[in-house]
Amino acid sequence: MCVEPLQMNMVSDTAVRVIFGTVISMETHKNIRSFCRELEKHPQKGIQEWVPSYTAVTIFYDPFLLSFDSLEAYIMNVCDSIEHHNLPDSMQVTIPVCYEEAFGPDLNQVAVHNQLTPEEVIELHTEPEYLIHMMGFLPGFPYLGGMNEKIAAPRLDAPRMKVPAGSVGIAGSQTGVYPLESPGGWNIIGRTPKKLFLPQETDPVLLEAGMRIKFMPVTTDEFLEMEEKEASC
Structure with missing residues (x-):
């Protein structure tokens, strides 16, 4: 062809x-x-x-x-x-996300902007299977396609100086995951304990363009348990 x-x-x-x-x-x-x-x-x-x-x-x-x-x-x-x-079949990667307030400080703001409840935002965010179209602006940062427009939200007026690694955000009609701590202006609705960037590994980036992502909601206790396991690996 x-x-x-x-x-x-x-x-x-x-x-x-x-x-x-x-x-x-x-x-x-x-x-x-x-x-x-x-x-x-x-x-x-x-x-x-x-x-x-x-x-x-x-x-x-x-x-x-x-x-x-x-x-x-x-x-x-x-x-x-x-x-x-x-073309080989796309690999699907499950990303556990805790949407509790401590990890998703902008979840309520996204809900109010779209006249939804926080629970509805979570449901709409975890429902699709997302396609990684490209990688950037940080090593391992996936730009995803497939987010429901019902939870779209504009970037923050004042970007944060520090966004924790693993933060899951929304900016416009896009969603993504911060692999490293960095400044950022996305609405943070949750955080994953999964490490997307491991600089000590031969292949340090977990994700790549063409893969598919499914977000899975977890509780704070489950998050902390997974985080502990990730740290010990």
């Missing part, structure tokens, strides 16, 4: 962005995932890494080892060889 990119833009003299769509969609996601899989199967000298996003893949390369014209030809050959039916 040939997948034609909509556009190829030079981002710099060492990077090219291959654009597969203009809106977030399952078809665009499949094209991007298939494209990255083909890049792995057919490595090219001079390509240093690639970074998928919602609608594009940015390829970083060494222009002393690979000219732009050669890279462009390689990209088109890769697109010609894409086969969606060879």
Whole structure:
């Protein structure tokens, strides 16, 4: 199956962005995932890494080892060889989340904004199976698709200087999980004891684009027990 990119833009003299769509969609996601899989199967000298996003893949390369014209030809050959039916099944990862007030200080605010009860927000947040479209802005941070618009909420007017690792947040129509403590302006509705980033491991990032996530509500006692187990691993 040939997948034609909509556009190829030079981002710099060492990077090219291959654009597969203009809106977030399952078809665009499949094209991007298939494209990255083909890049792995057919490595090219001079390509240093690639970074998928919602609608594009940015390829970083060494222009002393690979000219732009050669890279462009390689990209088109890769697109010609894409086969969606060879994509492996997406792995599902269950993320336990405690939505108690101590871990979700903005849960009530999200509920009030949407004229819902906190319990309804939790139910709507844990109901879908989410697709990881891309990773960023921190190592291991998943950008998820599939959140119910009924619980969408604007970013905080004043971002927090410190958001604890494991915090689950909502910003606009997106939800995500902070893998590390960092500043942030998302509405924090809960926290997971699961570690998404383990810098001491050979493969430090638990999640990757293409995986699916299911959030599972847990009590404070269950959270603390899981957190203790995670710390001892």
